[in-house]
Amino acid sequence: MERKIRVLIAKPGLDGHDRGAKVVARALRDAGMEVIYTGLRQTPEMIAEAALQEDVDVVGISILSGAHMTLVPRVVELLRANGQNNVRVFVGGIIPENDAAALLEKGVAAVYGPGSATSQIVKDIQDALIGAAA
Amino acid sequence: MSLVEALLAGERLALARLLSQVENDTPAGRAGLDALYAHTGRAHLVGITGSPGTGKSSLVNQLALALRRPPEGTPPLRVAIVAVDPSSPFSGGALLGDRVRMRDLSGDPGVFIRSMASRGALGGLARATAAAVQVLDAAGFDMILIETVGAGQSEVDIARLAHTTLVVEAPGLGDDIQAIKAGILEIADILVVNKADLPGADNTERALRMMLELANPGRDPHEHQGWRVPVLRTVAAQAQGIPEVIAAVQQHAQHLRSSGEWHSRDRARLTHELEDRLRSTLAEEFHRRLPAADYEAAVEALLQRQLSPSQAVEKLLRQADPARSPQSGSSNG
């Protein structure tokens, strides 16, 4: 059985819609990935726990609430503490440039603004994982 | 420490990783299953099937919650959940959304939830679901709840895998006998009418009871091999009717054990698995030793109508083993 890229799409924070997260989830599915969708209002602890149980390769965090500087590094920290050192974390949302740079510094693999094409996200994941996965 | 050792020591990351290996049918996954097999056979395997949208995931969430917080005096069970969703036949990808309904369970180290894509299998489970369940069984979970795709023509796979099968129906999907999928009575040990808060629940329940009666005319309408299939109402969205379902699941386990059916179901399932493996392994091995030219020649002989398929098999077997007596198993292989 061929190996599939597994991705967790999570939506932390209190803001109440997940349209963006669902669009990304569908795009990744249509690119042949297995996407675990966890729903709204996830805490960093919930996200890390689901990422572990599902043994995902990638965690995508969709965030609009402005709390990214606390929530996202916390997710990365928890993943690493659980031993998931190779899991790639990407973030989508409205994130100021300075913050984006700081997140990359803290171990986030990529940050996508509202105008990003889903095809770019697909391509980045495939580039990072196919070949590395052997 | 190997993955298997780490898993047996209770490491959740090792469990998650071995599940992936097993799901991808890698050599490490197969070796893991071999090593873990002696540790399996303890868990109560409970299937939850029913059409999409009837509330299977919501019910699984409530069942697991209740099993984790039992009434005083009973110990909480360790619960694993395997939730299968369909893969897209076009991209091979999948959107696995069952966890959305199971957020109440997060943070509990006595619960482990794994989503699985069906990867082209049609019977409501993935090909690797049974193996994944074995891994969870070996990891020490007392009860394993297996949520099927629910959209399959027949959901017989789950009845074969699980000790206890719940079939979930809900009003609003059409409330008459015709709307209820054929074949569910053959697999249901417990029937659940979920969304009992919605109008039409009475009709759904009545239709199910009528089906049970039609299936068993003249006898206790619900009885099957000493087990009376209960029809239970729940509102999974509001945690109503859950203790009754748990009680029925546990009574069913007791019934299976006291009637000897636990053993005979295990036996049937394992025999089936052995048969399956034997067939695929023998065929693979035979192919590996068979010269490609002989195989091609056999196909050609079929095309030319010189040999029938069973004669062609006989010929290939004789080529592989000249000592084989010519008549053995000739036409019914």
Ligand SMILES: Nc1nc2c(ncn2[C@@H]2O[C@H](COP(=O)(O)OP(=O)(O)O)[C@@H](O)[C@H]2O)c(=O)[nH]1
């Ligand atoms: N009214 C009502 N809705 C419910 C109930 N249980 C689940 N639902 C809703 O039914 C929908 C499908 O539920 P889900 O558990 O995902 O169903 P599944 O596809 O069978 O796993 C969701 O919107 C649930 O909130 C219930 O008891 N009553």
Ligand SMILES: [Mg+2]
């Ligand atoms: Mg579901």
